[in-house]
Amino acid sequence: DAxxxxxxxxxxxxxxxxxxxxxxxxxxxxTVFWYRQTMMQGLELLAYFRNRAPLDDSGMPKDRxxxxxxxxxxATLKIQPSEPRDSAVYFCASGLAGRENTEAFFGQGTRxxxx
Amino acid sequence: GQQLNQSPQSMFIQxxxxxxxxxxxxxxxxxxxxxxxxxxxxxxxxxxxxxxxELTSNGRLTAQFGITRKDSFLNISASIPSDVGxxxxxxxxxxGAQKLVFGQGTRxxxxx
Numbered sequence: 001d002a003x004x005x006x007x008x009x010x011x012x013x014x015x016x017x018x019x020x021x022x023x024x025x026x027x028x029x030x031t032v033f034w035y036r037q038t039m040m041q042g043l044e045l046l047a048y049f050r051n052r053a054p055l056d057d058s059g060m061p062k063d064r065x066x067x068x069x070x071x072x073x074x075a076t077l078k079i080q081p082s083e084p085r086d087s088a089v090y091f092c093a094s095g096l097a098g099r100e101n102t103e104a105f106f107g108q109g110t111r112x113x114x115x
Numbered sequence: 116g117q118q119l120n121q122s123p124q125s126m127f128i129q130x131x132x133x134x135x136x137x138x139x140x141x142x143x144x145x146x147x148x149x150x151x152x153x154x155x156x157x158x159x160x161x162x163x164x165x166x167x168x169e170l171t172s173n174g175r176l177t178a179q180f181g182i183t184r185k186d187s188f189l190n191i192s193a194s195i196p197s198d199v200g201x202x203x204x205x206x207x208x209x210x211g212a213q214k215l216v217f218g219q220g221t222r223x224x225x226x227x
Contacts, residue, residue, distance in 0.1 A: 004157075033215070043158075043203065043217040056214065091157050103148065104205075104215055106157030 002026045004107035006092050012113045018080040021110045023092030024073055032075045033093040033104055034060075034067055043091070049075065050097060082114045118142075121204050121218030129226050130194060136221045137188040138204035146207030147180050147187035148215065153200045161202075162189070191223075199225050 005024040013019055025032050033048040047057035052069040060067065064083070069075045079086055089111050093104040121138045128134060138147070146165055150158035162173050164180035164187060171178055177190045187206075191198055204218040 035217075042219045045214060045216075048214070093157075103160060103163050105160060106150075108155075108157050 004092055004094050004105055006090075006107035006110050008110055009108060010111045010113075012115065013082055015083055015114055016081040017114075018078065019082050019086075019112060019114075021077045021090050021092075021112070023075040023077070023094075023107060025075060025092070025094030026105060027073075029094035029096050029105075031095045031097045031104075032069060033091075033095070034075070034077050035091040035093065035106075037089045037091060037109070046077070046090075079112075082112075084114045087112055087114050119204060119206055119216055119218040121221055123221055124219065125222040125224070127224045127226065128194060130196060132194055134191040134194055134198070134223060135188060136202060136204075137186060138206070138218045139186040140206060140216075141185065142206070142208075143184040144206035144208060144216075145184070147178070148205040148207065149176075149178050149187070149189045150203040150205060151200050152203065152220070158203055194223075194225055196225055196227060199223055 007022045030051050034046040036044045036046055046060040047067040048055055049069050066078045089109045091106050091109045093106045095104045119138050119140050148163050149161045151161050152158040162171050162178040167180055167184050168182050169180040175192045179188055201220045201222050203220050205215045207215050
């Protein structure tokens with residue numbers, strides 16, 4: 001059963017704490033996306049990787065957010081220090097990039113609450 | 116950057132009715148995707164469109180890739196209660212990177 005797995009599903013943390021979200025993409029997929037979803041902004045692309053290399057992280061606040069892919073089976077999104085405005089649902093998605101293929105398959109998300 | 120205008124923002128319909136929603140953009144996209152999101156879950160891909168003018172069906176769902184490549188619509192026929200959720204369109208740009216830009220979503224509510 002191929003699916004994108006995200007952990008944790010829920011995270012409540014205090015302002016100023018470090019938060020790390022993890023994602024296991026679908027085996028064989030070479031593209032990984034990080035999205036943030038809020039009521040006000042909808043789904044925003046934060047960053048994405050192709051073959052583990054970052055291609056675009058222009059949507060990510062650089063001063064506090066960082067995204068990495070230590071290996072092909074793990075992507076991480078880190079926020080340090082966290083702020084209340086970071087409260088949102090963070091989705092990881094993966095896909096297999098090809099000439100026409102732009103499909104992205106989403107995980108269940110990490111609901112982050114920063115108090 | 117690119118933006119998608121998705122409409123309507125919300126729909127309240129009776130079970131059995133047909134549903135139509137659409138996305139428009141000032142930019143050209145090479146791919147249009149339609150997703151459905153249930154509460155507490157991630158978006159699930161429903162239909163993918165890759166060619167201008169393409170009309171694709173998936174059960175009671177039908178979607179079309181506009182000729183101008185700047186729009187797409189999704190129709191749901193004979194709606195049932197499990198169709199409730201938020202539907203998102205997404206436009207894809209093949210620029211060596213294949214970014215997806217999402218619409219704001221259409222929230223569908225069905226009265227039994």
